[in-house]
Amino acid sequence: MSMLSSVIKTTTLPASIKTNKSTEFFLCVKYIGRLGNNLFQFASGYGIAASKGMKLVVGVTDKINKIFQIQNSKIIHISRNKQECNNAIFRREHQACAYDKNVVDFKPDATYRVGRYLQSWKYFHNVSNELREILKFRNHIQTKAKRLMANVLRKYNTARENVTFIAVHVRRGDMVDSGHGYLVATKEYFEKAFQYFRSYSSPIFVVCSNGLTWSKANMPKNFTVEFIDRNSPEEDLALMASCDHVISSVGSYSWWAGWFTNGTVTYYKWPIVEKSKRRIAYSSDFMDYFYPHWIGL
Incomplete structure (x- = not known):
């Protein structure tokens, strides 16, 4: 067991974060701020999408897509105009830099938008290895x-x-x-x-x-x-x-x-x-x- 794994095992983690089978619904984030903000929004969105079996929508022109070699996958959907997010139901955090269980407390029965900043490693701790493969610089x-x-x-x-x-x-x-x-x-x-x-x-x-x-x-x-x-x-x-x-x-x-x-x-x-x-x-x-x-x- 790695040092990271042993330390995280002693830390309170969100019980709802686990990878589920895919659905036909999308998860969206709105990229606000600069590169560091965008990385949190992408990573947290990816972690939440994976836990719900949903697909995270990434726009072709999004900064995150221009900097990293992001590709379509069972969890990522690359979109030209992000029209999939037009009628998304918004769930907003109460704290920008803390984990909010209410953000992820929903059933994947519609398209959702989560945000705004999502700056907590707890949203994506279960998919960190996947993210290291996805977030390859161009x-x-x-x-x-x-x-x-x-x-x-x-x-x-x-x-x-x-x-x-x-x-x-x-x-x-x-x-x-x-x-x-x-x-x-x-x-x-x-x-x-x-x-x-x-x-x-x-x-x-x-x-x-x-x-x-x-x-x-x-x-x-x-x-x-x-x-x-x-x-x-x-x-x-x-x-x-x-x-x-x-x-x-x-x-x-x-x-x-x-x-x-x-x-x-x-x-x-x-x-x-x-x-x-x-x-x-x-x-x-x-x-x-x-x-x-x-x-x-």
């Missing part, structure tokens, strides 16, 4: 990520098997002084996270950020650090996905960087101001959002 994105990785290896005259790549995602931008209760990871957090990985074999820290000026000034010294810039969000995510482990910060995009590597992941334990309006989006201990085996610092 070839041109993979090619760019491989080229970026090769450039780093060439700079240090080493081979991939000789180093441990630690992706570092630093979310700044619109979360800094937003006035909405968001908190960004601190310099002290990154110092602790870098120290956590110090003993790993020949670590190279690869930093992707929408605040590179701050990152360059505040990343810990005396480590091998590479700052990556001038790439699209999907190219940065593909690069981080090809690393071994992740130092995440805050936000859904950072969360998915951790998910894709499937290695050791650290996260900033205080993403929201207590008693702020945004705090109610999460469960009391944040563990509907963060995996229990991830390391909070």
